[in-house]
Amino acid sequence: MYNPPVQLVPLAIVAGMFALLIISGLRTGSRQTSEYGFSGGYTGRVGIGAAIASNWMSAASFLGLAGMFYLKGYYAMAFVVGWTGGYVLLLVLMASQIRRFGKYSAPDFVGFRYESEVARTLAALISITITIIYGVAQFKGIALLLAWIFGIGYTPAVVIGASLVVSFVVVSGALGVARNQKMQYFVLIIAFILPLMLLARKLGYFWLLPQFGYGAAITDLQTQFGFAWSEPFSTVSLYQWLALCFTLMFGTAGLPHVLARFYMVPGIRDARWGVVWGLFFIALIYWSAPAYGVLARLFEARAGFPFNSADPLAADMVVLTAARMAQLPAWVIGLLAAGGISAAFSTVSGMLITGSASFSHDIYPRLIRPGATESDKVYVAKGFFLILAAAVMALALKPWGMIAEIAALAFALAGNTIFPAFLLGIWWGRANAAGVIAGMLTGILVTFAPLVLGDAVPLIGTLLPPTASAFIGAPLVLAVMVAVSLAAPPPSNGIARFLARDVHDCPEEP
Numbered sequence: 001m002y003n004p005p006v007q008l009v010p011l012a013i014v015a016g017m018f019a020l021l022i023i024s025g026l027r028t029g030s031r032q033t034s035e036y037g038f039s040g041g042y043t044g045r046v047g048i049g050a051a052i053a054s055n056w057m058s059a060a061s062f063l064g065l066a067g068m069f070y071l072k073g074y075y076a077m078a079f080v081v082g083w084t085g086g087y088v089l090l091l092v093l094m095a096s097q098i099r100r101f102g103k104y105s106a107p108d109f110v111g112f113r114y115e116s117e118v119a120r121t122l123a124a125l126i127s128i129t130i131t132i133i134y135g136v137a138q139f140k141g142i143a144l145l146l147a148w149i150f151g152i153g154y155t156p157a158v159v160i161g162a163s164l165v166v167s168f169v170v171v172s173g174a175l176g177v178a179r180n181q182k183m184q185y186f187v188l189i190i191a192f193i194l195p196l197m198l199l200a201r202k203l204g205y206f207w208l209l210p211q212f213g214y215g216a217a218i219t220d221l222q223t224q225f226g227f228a229w230s231e232p233f234s235t236v237s238l239y240q241w242l243a244l245c246f247t248l249m250f251g252t253a254g255l256p257h258v259l260a261r262f263y264m265v266p267g268i269r270d271a272r273w274g275v276v277w278g279l280f281f282i283a284l285i286y287w288s289a290p291a292y293g294v295l296a297r298l299f300e301a302r303a304g305f306p307f308n309s310a311d312p313l314a315a316d317m318v319v320l321t322a323a324r325m326a327q328l329p330a331w332v333i334g335l336l337a338a339g340g341i342s343a344a345f346s347t348v349s350g351m352l353i354t355g356s357a358s359f360s361h362d363i364y365p366r367l368i369r370p371g372a373t374e375s376d377k378v379y380v381a382k383g384f385f386l387i388l389a390a391a392v393m394a395l396a397l398k399p400w401g402m403i404a405e406i407a408a409l410a411f412a413l414a415g416n417t418i419f420p421a422f423l424l425g426i427w428w429g430r431a432n433a434a435g436v437i438a439g440m441l442t443g444i445l446v447t448f449a450p451l452v453l454g455d456a457v458p459l460i461g462t463l464l465p466p467t468a469s470a471f472i473g474a475p476l477v478l479a480v481m482v483a484v485s486l487a488a489p490p491p492s493n494g495i496a497r498f499l500a501r502d503v504h505d506c507p508e509e510p
Contacts, residue, residue, distance in 0.1 A: 007149045010334030014149065017187060017338045018168070049277020050185040052258070053285075058134075058347035061285055062188065062340045063141050064403030067315035069293025071402075073229040075236050076293070078245040079404060080286045082411075084279065085245070086252020091275040097426045098259060100503045105354070106256040106418055107362035113425040115492060116433035117366055122440050124362040126417045127256040131355030132392055134255075134410035137403045138348035139165075139396035144317055145340050155397055162393035166386065169349050184346040189284055191339025195323050195332050196288050199295050202326045210295075211287035217294045225301040229294060243471035244408065250470045251411025254419030257347075257354040296322035316403050352392075356385040408467035409447075415470030416443030420477040428482075429499050435485030439477045446473035 061083075068076035103109040106127055111120025142161035147154050197207045206213030221227040228234060233241060252258065296318045303325065314321070319340070323333045360381035365372040372380070400406055417440045424431040424439075446469050454461030463472060490496075 006151050007330075007334070007337075009330035010337045011149050013331065013334035014338045014341055017342060018164075049273070049275070049279075049281055052275065052278030053185050053281035058138055058141075058343055058407065060137055060141075060404045060407035061282075061289070062192065062343035063144070063316050063319055064137070064405075064407065065286070065289040066292035066296070066319045067317070067402060068404050069290045070296050070318040071293075071315040072235055073293075074232050074234070075241060076290070076404075078241050079248060079408075080289075082245040082248025083252055084282065084286060085249040087275055087279050087282065089249060089253040090258070091279070094253060094259075094422060094426060095275045097503055098422070105357055105361060106259050106422075107358050109259075109425070110421055110436065111362065113495065114421075114431070114433040114436045115495060116437065119421075119433050119436050119440070120362050121367065122437060123418065123421065124358040126413065126440060126444070127358040128355045128388070130256060130410045130414050130418075131351045131358075131388060132395065133413065134351055134407055135348050135355075135388070135392035136396045136400065137406035137410070138344040138351075139392055140399060140406065141316070141344045141403050142341060142348075143396065145320070145337050145344075148317070148320065149337060154399070158393055158396050162389055162396075165345060165348055165352070166389050168345060169353065169385065170382075184342045185281060188339040188342045188346075189281070191335045191342070192285060193288055195328060195336045196291055196295075198328050198332060199322055199326050200291070202328070203295060203298060205295075210291050214291040214294050217291075217298050221294065221298055221301065225298075227297065227301065229297065240465065240468065243465060243468035245471075246474075247415050247468040247470035248408065248411050250415030250419045250474045251408075251413075254414035254417065254422065255411070256358065256414070256418060257351045259418070259422070292319050292322060296325070299325045348392075352385055352388050353381075355388050356381045359384045405467055412467060412469045412473070413443070413447045416447050416473040416477055419470075420474055420481060424478065424481055424485075426499075426503065428485075429496055430485055430490055431481060432485045432488050432491050434488035435481040435483075438484040439481035442480045443473060443477045446470075446476060 065076065065079055068079060098109070101109055101112065103112055105124075107120045107124035110123040111117060139158060139161055142165070143154055143157040146152070146161050147157035150157070150160070152160075193210075196210045200210035200213055201207035203217065205216055218230050221229050299322055320333065320336060323336055360377045364380045365377060369376065420439055420443065421436050425436070446464060450461045450464045450466045450469060454464075454466070
């Protein structure tokens, strides 16, 4: 059996990147118990934006999005519109208000706003489930890159990748991870755009700004090879496209590790400007991912390779494949691989820390050991971090689908549960514990019904696609929350006064 050789130059670049991040992490490791996933880590408005973008620029964005464009053309625009639209929702409706609540996690927000330990525990369990699902997508991206670098199979690459993630967080500490995310963003943006520029130059297109020059490549694909890349709804219906778009939008505004960024900033304007800068940094990636998909498809077409629409693993690696087909220098390919690993590491480490914080802060001291000290919480957070990493690794051993598709299921769950709880919790004072509990349970049912009943009841799978169920699910959950809240007693006067005085009528600092 043939074993591909170890890619020495890419391996050296990836190792150098890890050394840089670990050294940075050691300089900014957690110095207080409260900094392990709960608070701390302010890094300035631009730094908040870079950390948001780094936390967001996962394997789904760095690898999976380009793979979706390569495989499905215009359909993948739903990911770009949905993901960026979600940050607009955050900016307009939630970012500054979340900061005014002053809570450290999504379950903490839910427990305080709705005055319910049951609601807090349910939100914590949902956050942990989102962490696991989204983490599987990241581990798959890490494993695909490590399998190529080391010339090994997918399964051992998953194990090695999980070990590296755990080692990185253990050595850097939680605060080191948070501060490293700024640097990781600038590593991955250079690693993503520089090879794209060289790729466009190799094909003869405008390369100084390849994000604006790949339109000619789309035209060439259609006129020379009959590939209608930009034809809307050629592979899916309008309903499927809109359902995915809105699901990703609602899910973005409900992801616990994204929302957690706004608890850590010192001021309301910092929260808002952090989102603005984050949108700018994210847009740099999203302008580039479609170009990778188009140029990779054009390289294959010119080389006479048949288009394989049934190989999702190959599609997820199309960013790297395009660079290799273009015979770019080994150091450029290594930089690209390092950027992909950095993107996945940044997101999965932040998510695992958020998930472990949900358990140690919102479940352990309330249900398992009342009166636990801050030191106890930190030890429990570290232990649960290892449990989460092991669970994600076990699930990632089976490639369930494309990276972006696996991630979309996590967005569906967040959009069906956390997003409605935050939206009504901020803007409708009548929302209460009974309403949010009923709503989140409905959201769980809506998210997993197509996976359990989709084959037996095809209509469920049609109306509620597994990766796009929040299009109907989120409005349904909002309706359930309103109906149940109106049928139950209103929240306490204390919460009503807090919303009026501290959330809606609170003046902004200069």
